[in-house]
Every structure is written in structure tokens, then in C-alpha cells.
Amino acid sequence: MVEILSASKPGDWRSLDPENTLYVEFNTGRVVIELAPVFAPRHVANVKALAREHYYDGLAIVRVQDNYVVQLADPNAEKPELARRIQQAQKTLPAEFDRAFDPKVPFTRLPDGDVYAREVGFSYGFPVARDKRTGKMWLAHCYGMVGAGRDAPADSGGGTELYVVIGHAPRHLDRNVTLLGRVVQGMELLSALPRGSVAMGFYDKAEQRVPIKAIRVAADVLEAERSALEVMRADTAAFRALIESRRNRREDWFHFQAGRIELCNVPIPVRVIKGGVR
């Protein structure tokens, strides 16, 4: 993998689009999320609208469930007089659990099958499943994926609560929740948080919650303060070589070659652009 990354060409990489990148600012640092407007256009637009009206600023991580998810929300969401008010954005949206299959969306298919879906692979920077029979494609719940929490009705989410997968891929959530992006930097600020001690990993004391200073759309942040990151393009020979290098590990340490790879075990490389500002 190191060899493939060093041999990669500038064209194998793409900058994050500042208009589709979120910065979640904690006291401990920044989590960078790449948004997926191709898969969840309404949710992405709404999360950006919520960020731009400062809905999230001062909210908190309220839940950390081991081997499952971290969840950001308004701790007072259930208390009408205290709950954060929404201005222009939407509180709820129709579900975007999947979308119409579109052969124009680039798709780097994995050759080794999947327990949950007929086809899996990568579109842009995201793990994707699809099924031509049903004419659908959808984002898959791999480590680091970001979704919009919801209550029981399918259309009860909208981005006011966000969760991030911090454990083994909970693929049974696929097509049950709207995924809208992926953490590309700062996962350890979420995954290493103390687990909540009450049901579903909620923190039982207010002081355990991890405050969110702000969530910003990168385009609204001064260029000098943006995270200078590039993501490897999934539609390149370099990425296909990387997949192959992970299916058959040639490092001396490996004595047995799996010869196969499962969707959520494929890394999507992210690098810091040397020299800082893009």
C-alpha cells in the first residue's frame, strides 16, 4: 500500500469540495466529513443549512455505544421550551435510504461478493451497494460513515441528529437510515470517547457530554483555516491496484493470502496536502 501511495500521480487524487465538506469543531480538534450529495441530496442540503444557521453550535455528543455509533444531538431535543430552534432549515425530510440506480455514477466494483447486497464497490469517496434488479443503489454502513438519526417513522430524520459508525459495520442499518457522508479525518476524536453507561450508550450525566463548538461548511471557513486534504479517486488504476494489494498482501508478514476483500475493509486513502493551504 505504501508503494502504491508513493507511486500515485497527482491525478489519482482529488481535493475535497469545500461546499460539500463539514468541519465539526470540538475542544479536542476537528472532525472532517465529506458529504455525499449524489446519494442524499436533500439531507446534505439540510445539514448545510442547519450548519449555516448555527443550529449545531453548542450541541453535544450525547451517546457513545461501543462497537456501534457516536451520536451528536441537542440534549434538550425532547424539551419544547429548551430545544434548539430551527430557522430556515427543515426538522425532518423524506427518507433518502437509497436512490435510483444510475449507470452514469462511477462505480468501482469489488469482485468478492457481499453478505448483504448483490454488488458492492465505491462511488466517489464512498462505499456503495447496488442491485440492478430492484434498480437501487445506496451507501453502506462502513466504519466512519455518517448518517441522520431518526425516530421510528422513516421520514422522522433530517440531520438534526447525526451519528457516526465507530465499530464493526452495522450493515443491517443499510436502507434503514439516510447516510449522508463519511469522516475523512479525525475519527479518533469520536472513536476513543468514553462509552455511555446507560441503555444504547447514552451518557447519563450532562457533564459527560462532549460539547460541539461548531459545525461549519468548509466553504464558509477562511481558506487559511481549512483542512488541506485530498482523497484518492476511486475511479483510478491506482485505487484498483490498492484493492488488489489488499486482497493479496505481499508483505512478508502474511503467510496466508485471503485473495478476497470485503467492502468495509478497503481503505479509502486520505492525505494532507504538503505545504498546507490548498
Add this chain to the structure above:
Amino acid sequence: MVEILSASKPGDWRSLDPENTLYVEFNTGRVVIELAPVFAPRHVANVKALAREHYYDGLAIVRVQDNYVVQLADPNAEKPELARRIQQAQKTLPAEFDRAFDPKVPFTRLPDGDVYAREVGFSYGFPVARDKRTGKMWLAHCYGMVGAGRDAPADSGGGTELYVVIGHAPRHLDRNVTLLGRVVQGMELLSALPRGSVAMGFYDKAEQRVPIKAIRVAADVLEAERSALEVMRADTAAFRALIESRRNRREDWFHFQAGRIELCNVPIPVRVIKGGVR
């Protein structure tokens, strides 16, 4: 799942065998590991011998790699004059990456396939893969599985270094390292640790390491101080019902039924015996 657990009968559960249970004692609490002598008899015997000669006491967690593993080791292992000495136990052992297929080992097979192996399921309290063609069966690298770290040669491990999976199942490690057990309680003491900042998640400063007070075989611990735990038996109708309830989630929250389940997404229930001591 709650219904299945409440409907379960005493015979659906088994106590941990104190002779095959390890307690890893940290300042923050206890991690309980169930050992797997059926799959790694020599490694299990050696880890118990190491524990009984107090080899591990005072060692530390030296590595926490996000979405991968936590590793316990002697921080001075590479310094001959400082390295912890082994008395009766072995420093290295022949690999136990897999073992001969044995139809007498109970096996609750999952019906939905697997990317990495021909058959997967559960034997005793462990996720297992097997292949009748090659006549082999082996433990699978799911969340919480414990293995013996090694250097490049296959027979360079033996249990002096132990790792625990804290992320998405790294199944490419299957048949490349000897797995010897599973964490049944206390995962959050490992999974929520700060990630190491140098290559492979090693801590770069000695003070970041997490000291191990002791590792004990449960049989050597006073009964009153043992963790009173039971694990659901995998060879029961209750466990098969649990698998089915996870393949098709009947909770109102779910709008789409996966109808399938992947090996490492099946929970192996553990419960605290009411009233304390076994």
C-alpha cells in the same frame, strides 16, 4: 433480542470455565477473556503459564490503532537487559492459525455466506470459519477477538504479546495469526483508549502506555473476586432464534429487513449472574 433473552432457560447459558478464563486487571477495571483451547491449545496453555508466572504483571498497552487493534506487550521487549524474563513458559510456539476440521466440534452455521470463507458460524463462544475441502477450521477476527502478536515468522508468536480487535473485523488476519480467545466483558476499557500517534498506533511516550496490574487465570482468583458471568450457548434453539431475530429485525424502527447476517454482526450474549458469586 430482549424477548429472546428473557424467554431463555437456564440451560441456554453456560458459566465460564475458570481454568479457561483470563482477567486482565487495569487501574480502570477488569477485562474478562474467554480462552479457546479447542482452537489454540498450545497458545492457551502458554498464556496461562505466562499469567501464572506473573509475566504480564506490570507490562502495558503499548499500541492502540484506530479501527484495528489494541496491543499489550513488554515495552522493553527489544532491550535484552530490560526485557521481562520468561521462567517456565515458552517465548514462541508453532503457529495455531487453524486446526483440523472435526465434525464433533459443535457448529451453528450461518445461512448467508461470507466473503472470506466457505462456511461460517459459531463453536462454543467463538466465531468460526471452516472449509471441508481443505479440512480446516479456524477462529475469525471479529470485534473483541484476542490473538497472539508475532513477528514475520509464523512461529514467532506465543502469547507474550496479545492483541484485541477494536474495529471492523480485519478478516485478512484470519489464518495469519493465532487467535486464542474473546473478550466477554470490559471491551470499553480497551476500545475507548486514546489512539497512538505514531506508525501502527504505537504510543510514542512511555507515560501514554496503559499499565497492566496483572493478568490472572480466573481459577487462581478467590471465588468471591471472580466475575460472575454466563455466556449464551451457541448450540441452542435460543441462540438460533437470536440469529433469526437479527437477520429479520421485527422492531418497528426497521423499515427494511436485511434478511441476512454477517458473522461478526451476530452478538454472543453475556450476562452477569444475579446475586454475584457463581
